Amino acid sequence: MISIRLISTLCIISLTMLAGCSDQKKKEVTSTLNWYVFNEPSGAFATAARNCSENSRNTYQIKLVPLPVDPDQQREQLVRRLAAGDQSIDIIGMDVIWTAEFAQAGWILPWRSEMKKEALAGRLSAPLQSVMYQDEMWGVPYTTNAQLLWYRTDRIKEAPATWDEMIHLAETLGESGIIQAQGERYEGLTAFFISLLATAGGSVLDTRHEKISLAQQPTLQALSTMARFANSSAADRTLSTTREDQARLAFETGHSSFMVNYTFVWSSIQQNAPGIAPHIGWARWPSLSKDKPGRTAIGGINLAVSAHSRYAQSAFQAAVCIASEQHQRIAATLGGLPPTIAALYDDTRIRETFPFADVLRATLRDAVQRPQTPLYNDVSLAISRTLHPMRNIEPDKDYIRLRDAISRALSSKGLL
Amino acid sequence: MPRRNEQPKQRQRRHNEWYQAWLLCAPAVLVLILITAYPILYAIWLSFFQYDLRFPDQRTFIGLDNYISILTSEVWWQAFGNTFILTVSSVTLELMVAFPLALIMYHTVLWRYAVRTATLLPYAITTIIAAFAWKFAFDPTTGFINALSGMEQAWLTQSWSSFLVIILTEIWKTTPFMALMLLAGLTLVPHELIQAARADGANAWQRFMKITLPLAKPAILVAVLFRMLDAFRIFDTVFILTRGAQGTETVSMVGYNTLIVSLNLGLGSAVSVLIFISMLIISALFIWGFNIKTGVDQK
Amino acid sequence: MKKSIVENVFWVMSNVLVIAYAVIPMLWIVSLSLKRGSDLNDQQFFPQTISFEHYRNIFSDMQFASAILNSIGIASIAALFSVLLGMLAAYAIVRLEFPGRRLMLIGILMTAMFPPVAIIGPLFDIWRITGLYDTWLGLILPYMTFTLPLAIWILAAFFREIPWDLEKAARIDGATTVQSFIRIMVPLAAPSVFTTAILVFIFAWNDFLFAISLTSTDNARTVPAAIAFFTGSSRFELPIGSIAAASVVVTVPVMIIVLFFQQRIIAGLTSGAIKG
Numbered sequence: 001m002i003s004i005r006l007i008s009t010l011c012i013i014s015l016t017m018l019a020g021c022s023d024q025k026k027k028e029v030t031s032t033l034n035w036y037v038f039n040e041p042s043g044a045f046a047t048a049a050r051n052c053s054e055n056s057r058n059t060y061q062i063k064l065v066p067l068p069v070d071p072d073q074q075r076e077q078l079v080r081r082l083a084a085g086d087q088s089i090d091i092i093g094m095d096v097i098w099t100a101e102f103a104q105a106g107w108i109l110p111w112r113s114e115m116k117k118e119a120l121a122g123r124l125s126a127p128l129q130s131v132m133y134q135d136e137m138w139g140v141p142y143t144t145n146a147q148l149l150w151y152r153t154d155r156i157k158e159a160p161a162t163w164d165e166m167i168h169l170a171e172t173l174g175e176s177g178i179i180q181a182q183g184e185r186y187e188g189l190t191a192f193f194i195s196l197l198a199t200a201g202g203s204v205l206d207t208r209h210e211k212i213s214l215a216q217q218p219t220l221q222a223l224s225t226m227a228r229f230a231n232s233s234a235a236d237r238t239l240s241t242t243r244e245d246q247a248r249l250a251f252e253t254g255h256s257s258f259m260v261n262y263t264f265v266w267s268s269i270q271q272n273a274p275g276i277a278p279h280i281g282w283a284r285w286p287s288l289s290k291d292k293p294g295r296t297a298i299g300g301i302n303l304a305v306s307a308h309s310r311y312a313q314s315a316f317q318a319a320v321c322i323a324s325e326q327h328q329r330i331a332a333t334l335g336g337l338p339p340t341i342a343a344l345y346d347d348t349r350i351r352e353t354f355p356f357a358d359v360l361r362a363t364l365r366d367a368v369q370r371p372q373t374p375l376y377n378d379v380s381l382a383i384s385r386t387l388h389p390m391r392n393i394e395p396d397k398d399y400i401r402l403r404d405a406i407s408r409a410l411s412s413k414g415l416l
Numbered sequence: 417m418p419r420r421n422e423q424p425k426q427r428q429r430r431h432n433e434w435y436q437a438w439l440l441c442a443p444a445v446l447v448l449i450l451i452t453a454y455p456i457l458y459a460i461w462l463s464f465f466q467y468d469l470r471f472p473d474q475r476t477f478i479g480l481d482n483y484i485s486i487l488t489s490e491v492w493w494q495a496f497g498n499t500f501i502l503t504v505s506s507v508t509l510e511l512m513v514a515f516p517l518a519l520i521m522y523h524t525v526l527w528r529y530a531v532r533t534a535t536l537l538p539y540a541i542t543t544i545i546a547a548f549a550w551k552f553a554f555d556p557t558t559g560f561i562n563a564l565s566g567m568e569q570a571w572l573t574q575s576w577s578s579f580l581v582i583i584l585t586e587i588w589k590t591t592p593f594m595a596l597m598l599l600a601g602l603t604l605v606p607h608e609l610i611q612a613a614r615a616d617g618a619n620a621w622q623r624f625m626k627i628t629l630p631l632a633k634p635a636i637l638v639a640v641l642f643r644m645l646d647a648f649r650i651f652d653t654v655f656i657l658t659r660g661a662q663g664t665e666t667v668s669m670v671g672y673n674t675l676i677v678s679l680n681l682g683l684g685s686a687v688s689v690l691i692f693i694s695m696l697i698i699s700a701l702f703i704w705g706f707n708i709k710t711g712v713d714q715k
Numbered sequence: 716m717k718k719s720i721v722e723n724v725f726w727v728m729s730n731v732l733v734i735a736y737a738v739i740p741m742l743w744i745v746s747l748s749l750k751r752g753s754d755l756n757d758q759q760f761f762p763q764t765i766s767f768e769h770y771r772n773i774f775s776d777m778q779f780a781s782a783i784l785n786s787i788g789i790a791s792i793a794a795l796f797s798v799l800l801g802m803l804a805a806y807a808i809v810r811l812e813f814p815g816r817r818l819m820l821i822g823i824l825m826t827a828m829f830p831p832v833a834i835i836g837p838l839f840d841i842w843r844i845t846g847l848y849d850t851w852l853g854l855i856l857p858y859m860t861f862t863l864p865l866a867i868w869i870l871a872a873f874f875r876e877i878p879w880d881l882e883k884a885a886r887i888d889g890a891t892t893v894q895s896f897i898r899i900m901v902p903l904a905a906p907s908v909f910t911t912a913i914l915v916f917i918f919a920w921n922d923f924l925f926a927i928s929l930t931s932t933d934n935a936r937t938v939p940a941a942i943a944f945f946t947g948s949s950r951f952e953l954p955i956g957s958i959a960a961a962s963v964v965v966t967v968p969v970m971i972i973v974l975f976f977q978q979r980i981i982a983g984l985t986s987g988a989i990k991g
Contacts, residue, residue: 185661241570374470436811438815444801444803450856537741540921541741542920597985681840684836688830692830
């Protein structure tokens, strides 16, 4: 073994030296790392891939392979390849909700020793927690995300602190008193429920992420808030088919006064609706009681290394490079993707791009993880299926249905 | 049947013929067994296990648990109901459209070539392309249908209108097949018979009901059976149009989602087996109910 | 028997109606593919300005080029094998009397009506272990689950129409069944075999479920799967122009086949069901 390694190292060294003279030889040493990640239109990912390839002095070349932008479809394509042992995947742009599933199935490699140290350095705690599963670290936090409350400062003096207040305010505003939220039957609805549940002090699973928790009082509070909102005049007529982007588009028309949504809306509003941009305010996600802040589910992507990768060592290095401070800054300023490195929230250029940086940092500090179970996909489907459409929620009845559906999902028996 | 007094030589020739026939069929039969019988048996086998590729190490025999959990799940019954509605409504409606279409094809002399070629096109076109065409046509921002009709309907965001678009796409795509089958049935009706009835003063409707329909009935029933089985496995259209949203999930979608999206092969295999059984039941009911001769005995 | 003018007008009108029914959705896709990117949402049936930008886009995308190659290769090979094997079986079914013939026909009819979703799970599991996942063979084999029964069925229907006296004459001359098959049947059956090949090719070309379940990369991904997975620039924006252009490109070969062989295709489609 040792001698083979020695010989191959020698070969690589000699080839690297030769590579300086001829371009053709260069291709033989360079390993191509395929980075599967959602299609990012601003070019932030492409820039990172190019920079890191150059920095590697041709030990590797990162090739971006775009996935659909919809996370459900990203996952669908990835898991099929991973389960089939596809060797062409090296680096995975892994949504925070996939960590447990990918790790449990043995599709990704754990981060250890030196690599782990580099991946940990300076990261915010919420994104860091999202790469942990069973006391191992499964990725490097790259970008994060959390919802804020966006509202019209020309219509409301002060941001409402609670959902009850907000719904009440919206109702008094009349026609323009719409609150944009995500009510389509998909991950966004699950995230909405989990955020409300966490705000009420509950959680879907117990602290060990194995058994169902779903304490009665907080769950009922979350469900009745959803029902109340969806049946009030504050809900958009199309709430049951609204996702993040529809909510943003509707808000940009100016007919709505509130919106809970991710930070990407900020740059979009400034581009698409310069008329209302000066009247946009932001605040923490609304709470359910005055004394406890609202908590929202954390989003974002981490970079993981595929277990079937032929160049795992290079892939680890490349992932660290892509997720480095320099490239997080590019992702933030160019693509509007919030960084996971704490120090960047004090960076002047970042604060220019994200004037709401402090509110976002506070939100992330209190953020909640969606259930870190390998069966998260099933659990999420169980939640969104049971609670869609929101206007038909009957808290007492649906509490039992929800418990039942989640239990089935956790025993891998649920048909979803 | 045994021929008692045949000569040994004749018998040998007969056995020789058997042997040759089996030899000729063997490659096709072997391939079919390998690629359908083996996988379906494997599916039946897997359906008794808890086998989830997300937990590759935990494969345990659980008997009928998968079936129980499917048959007590509202997801399955909703999908089953949807599939049933889609099958019955699209086959009924397309039968109603296909009859006039077949009659037109039968009677037309002038543009025979053009008409027949045109009707073949929807049938030959890729299903997902047909689905995309209709999806874009009904799209409120891209499509011409709202603009033409002056409606402001977001078709694929509501249950009833989603079903409408799915059924329409199915009908558009498969009516030509039905019409061609009916046409073939119509050509079986002897022309003289129609002429004679005409001479006896029967009007067009009477001729159709009394002569054409009864004679073409076997062909029609075969066509309907084929289409029902085909419609029951509907997947492509729904996948493109709604992906199962708005409560339009079909049994094939449930199977796909469980097998390929969730990678839950045990549970998904049980879904597959149930779909397979449903289709067997449909064909059995149909064949016994209408006493169709599938022509298996004919030579 | 003369037709009145009213009757003639009626038939012409109905012909126009039928053609419009068949052609409008396809014209719509063609016109979408020719619209400029900025005109895609103008809700007009016809493009205001003709542009080929979407065609340029899809052909500059290597993924689409390899998808076309995969589609052609996989569908052709599946059709070829099905027809080769189907020919032998259909000949035996039509010409020879043997025990098990009835069982075989029922079996073939059943497999033709088989729900593909019933076997994608096992196939996925077997393919990922044997390495057939995401390969040409990994799609050709499942395609034969429907192309082979169809081929046998259609060929059997065609073979019933062929004059057998010629073959008998050959047999009297001392030729064996196999010899008579090759010398007499093959030339007589060639047109039927060709039509059958075309039909099963179209079926394989149009498959979607196997293609999205058993492939994942340019290695074996066929056009329908590639189109469905075109990535848009934003989460809710389907790349409509590219989808339309790609749809037109894959529909052209099918349309040409239909235009040239419509009579034989209709014969092939219907004879199987009526006689079969």
